[in-house]
Amino acid sequence: MGYYCDNDMRLPCMGDQFSINWMEDSDVEQLNKESLQQQYEIVVQKTNLSHVMHYGDLSIAKEFVADFQGWEMEPQSRVSTLPEPPISAWPVRDIPLLMLDKQLRQEVDSRRRREIRKKIGKLQRKREYLDNFMIDLVEEIIHDPINQRRILNAHPPALTNLRCHDRVVKTFHRxxxxxxxxxxALKYAFVLANLCEERINVDIVIHKMLQHCYDIEVTVNIHKDTCLLIRDGCTSSKAPIFVMDNGYP
Structure with missing residues (x-):
């Protein structure tokens, strides 16, 4: 999740859940009394959308945070009794679209509004293309409708067929x-894992995938409309490039 995205400073999101929790802890704690271990445990408890971990020489965990962030303390402002405004949190994959929607709401120039709407439409069409692509791919490999729905929606509890997973993911990526x-496309990485957990011969999965990928519709960055379909010969590269939302537009 991206946090503090809907700010009044025309800035992008100011951090993810982990970084915001870490910075807010540093703002409210007495760093000359809080140890690295204490800070770590607080941030772990507050962060539920990613896996917070610590590495290296853990013996320093007993040292104070101030040893690393500085000992000078800002004067504490009087605590307000007013409720804090809700923090805007946006799903990371939706940030490019939501930023465009925010720009559209703030823009008054009609020409710029048309340009922004065009970008939004392109991103939505490209995402829809990939959504349909993955559904078609699963239906090509798995024929039982119940299993199709499970593979497209349920995350696997564990990865047990690692060799298959490695080959399938690399083929999809390449x-x-x-x-x-x-x-x-990372949204569908778990679907590739599910296909391997079905214990289908990996060569069959890859063969079906390559057949399905052959006619992928190709486009480039939304700022450079130079080619549309790989079968039109607009690209000579082996792997098609389908840029959907590479960063902020």
């Missing part, structure tokens, strides 16, 4: 949707 260029 020949279908490059995760670096298509962060929205």
């Amino acid at each position: 020949d279908c949707f490059h995760f670096g260029d298509n962060p929205y």
